Amino acid sequence: MKISKKGVILLVLTCCGFVFLLAHYGKNADQALPQPSNLMHLSKEGEATKRIYAKTITATNQKDISKYVSYLVPKARKNTTKALSQFFEKQTVRNTLLSYRVLKSAKGHLLAEAKVKSINQSGTQKKYRDNITTMNISYVKTHGKWLIDLTTATNTQLLK
Numbered sequence: 001m002k003i004s005k006k007g008v009i010l011l012v013l014t015c016c017g018f019v020f021l022l023a024h025y026g027k028n029a030d031q032a033l034p035q036p037s038n039l040m041h042l043s044k045e046g047e048a049t050k051r052i053y054a055k056t057i058t059a060t061n062q063k064d065i066s067k068y069v070s071y072l073v074p075k076a077r078k079n080t081t082k083a084l085s086q087f088f089e090k091q092t093v094r095n096t097l098l099s100y101r102v103l104k105s106a107k108g109h110l111l112a113e114a115k116v117k118s119i120n121q122s123g124t125q126k127k128y129r130d131n132i133t134t135m136n137i138s139y140v141k142t143h144g145k146w147l148i149d150l151t152t153a154t155n156t157q158l159l160k
Contacts, residue, residue: 046102049110049139049146056148057095057116063088073140073147091128092121098132110139110146113154130159 052071059068065084069077098115114135120128134155139146
C-alpha cells in the first residue's frame with residue numbers, strides 16, 4: 001500500500017496534535033487532584049488528637065498502662081486497665097502509626113481514622129498475628145483537654 005506525501009504529513013500532524021492535547025490536559029488533571037501536602041494537612045484539633053493518639057501508641061509499646069489510660073475518658077479507664085494488663089502479660093507487640101486523618105469535627109467532639117501496623121515481638125504467633133488495623137477513634141473535649149472516648153477497629157488486614 002502506497003502512502004502519499006499528504007497522508008504522511010496528515011498522520012504526523014495528527015500524532016503531534018494528540019501528544020499536545022495529552023500534555024495540555026494532563027497538566028490540568030494533575031492540578032485538579034489533591035496534592036500530598038494538602039492531604040496531610042490537619043486542623044489544630046486534628047494535630048492535637050494525632051499527638052494524643054501517637055502517645056497512646058508509645059505507651060502500648062512501652063507497656064505503660066497508666067500512661068495509656070490517662071488519655072482515655074475516666075469511665076473507660078478501669079476496664080481498659082484490666083484488659084491491657086491481661087494482654088501485656090502474654091504478648092509484646094510493636095505498634096506503628098501509619099496514617100491519621102480527621103473524619104468529622106464538631107464543637108467538643110472529633111472522629112478520626114488511624115491505620116496502625118502491629119508486629120508481634122513475643123516470638124509466638126499463636127495468640128497474636130501481625131496486622132494493619134484501621135480504627136475509628138472518637139474524642140471528646142473535657143475541661144479543655146481531648147480524651148479518647150471510644151476506639152473501634154473497622155478493618156484488619158493480617159500480614160502473615
